Amino acid sequence: MKETFLREPIGDHVYFGSVRDERYKTNLLAVNLILPLRRETMTGNALVPMILEKGYEDYPTFQAFSKKLNLMYGASAGSSISKIGDKAVLTLMMSVIDDNYALSGELLLKESAEVLMGMLLRPAMKKGLFDEKTLMLQKQYLIDTIESEINDKRRYALMKTVSLMFEGEAFGEDRFGTVEGVKAITAEETAAAYRRIIDEATVEILHVGMGDPSCAKEVCKKAFAGLTRHPADFAETEIQIGSGEVKNVIERFNVTQSKLCLGFKTDVKPDSTLLNPMRMAVAILGGTPTSKLFLNVREKKSLCYYCAARFDRTKGIMMIDSGVEHDKIDEAKEAILEQLQAVCDGDFTDTDMEFASLSLQNSFRSMGESAYSMELYYLTQTVLGLSGTPEEQSEAIAKVQKHEIIEAAKHIRLHTVYLLTGENVKR
Structure with missing residues (x-):
């Protein structure tokens, strides 16, 4: 069956898209949070998904969350941060085998959607803050990631060139922010960044796989139904030809x-x-x-x-x-x-x-x-x-x-x- 992309709104600035293709024996479900690219929010944008991927309210520790994924036939969960033009894209995703291959008739695609919505909207927090140990570990991981890019001199040179081409613009900044910014961000600022992201993001949920995504769509629609949000406006990405002195x-x-x-x-x-x-x-x-x-x-x-x-x-x-x-x-x-x-x-x-x-x-x-x-x-x-x-x-x-x-x-x-x-x- 040739893939067909279908997309529809399921909430205020929340959309669900799907590509059904029988070549895949798995289902990939990704929640993409799209925000204006701003220099002052890059560190928070990079750090928050790294924390959210480690568990949520129902499975507040990494060990408990890993056990949950193992029970889902070794499902995988992860996050990423990227730039698409002048937009920041924060992603949480899960991949799981299709329901047809579940030994006891489990509805794994629906369960994946429930887990993803839990990761996104019900994170493991106490008194409005993320767990201190998880926060510190992910801050160090983010620092290590930034430093590893610097150590790869070919990658570093490309990044440096982009930063010079767009000096003073958000696009010229590393999508992970800076080491100094990561070290400086506090628990309160990280929690505030999470609340800002949920409030301002345009949400694109995408399914790719052989399964019927309608069950996942309903889970996501219900999860966002009770939220009052204030999605941010986007300026058009600037694309200009080079001029003047090199x-x-x-x-x-x-x-x-x-x-x-x-x-x-x-x-x-x-x-x-x-x-x-x-x-x-x-x-x-x-x-x-x-x-x-x-x-x-x-x-x-x-x-x-x-x-x-x-x-x-x-x-x-x-x-x-x-x-x-x-x-x-x-x-x-x-x-x-x-x-x-x-x-x-x-x-x-x-x-x-x-x-x-x-x-x-x-x-x-x-x-x-x-x-x-x-x-x-x-x-x-x-x-x-x-x-x-x-x-x-x-x-x-x-x-x-x-x-x-x-x-x-x-x-x-x-x-x-x-x-x-x-x-x-x-x-």
């Missing part, structure tokens, strides 16, 4: 390999007719093992250890990151920009287009292999106000013409050059 920043660490990141802005919005041509342009440039950056900058000229391009449609930006020897930084940068100019000039073959198209088509078609990928796809489409299945996206990619790719590439403007290099490297 920002150049050098940062020094004790590293043996320099990280060179180039950040580009475009004015291509998620609903633009140039979106798929832009995807093709980025894939031809640096999105596949046969791309111009890989074959020319990395292989032929041996200027870098890796060199790749990626496009974020939610904010209209392209990133190119590379790992280079200290003495090849300038040469690598020049070669990268030459390859971008080549795409703008139409200096690519039908074979280049074919490989890029097949790669992108395959990425959309393979989404169906994972319930998590499907949930993320339809969540992103919903947040961006778009429709269309992965299969339809794949078909649209196949129709992109060369002149459209050239036009899209001309909307790419260099905004920021960030270099992470050695402490003794002369620049």
Whole structure:
């Protein structure tokens, strides 16, 4: 059975969407809390879901909650925090085997919805505060997570480039906040953050699986029916083409390999007719093992250890990151920009287009292999106000013409050059 996405309101700014597909033998249920992206709320937004995933009123300890999940045939529960354009998305999710495989006729999908609503709306709190031990453990886990991103120098360089491109804007901040912010947040502030989230969030509940989601939908509808909330208004995500002088920043660490990141802005919005041509342009440039950056900058000229391009449609930006020897930084940068100019000039073959198209088509078609990928796809489409299945996206990619790719590439403007290099490297 081909998947069909159905979505309907079940409360005040609360929506239930479902993708039924018999390929899955499980059911994934995710509650996504969508909020305006604000610098001052990032730490609380990141910390609260990490606490909520550890249990709730009926199972207030992690041990008791783990036992409950084990009794549900090893169901899993978790949380995440992400950015989609200028919106923050806080997620609680559960995955459980379909009811058809329950040995004693248990209604596992309904039970998953009840557990999720308990995690979200009936957390384990005493006198209005989260358990102190759980709070401290999750604060340390969040600190460790932030520090691990800093230790991964390739990831750090990409994050730093984004922060420079959107300096002073919430999008430029790490979705987890800062170590200093996590250390400083109090029990009272964390509880207040939880209440704010429940009060202000637009709620998108998504089901992906083979089961009938109607029972889960009713559980969620009932859970929100008695709540008085004040969902926040959203400003439209800003997507602007880069203009003015290019920002150049050098940062020094004790590293043996320099990280060179180039950040580009475009004015291509998620609903633009140039979106798929832009995807093709980025894939031809640096999105596949046969791309111009890989074959020319990395292989032929041996200027870098890796060199790749990626496009974020939610904010209209392209990133190119590379790992280079200290003495090849300038040469690598020049070669990268030459390859971008080549795409703008139409200096690519039908074979280049074919490989890029097949790669992108395959990425959309393979989404169906994972319930998590499907949930993320339809969540992103919903947040961006778009429709269309992965299969339809794949078909649209196949129709992109060369002149459209050239036009899209001309909307790419260099905004920021960030270099992470050695402490003794002369620049």
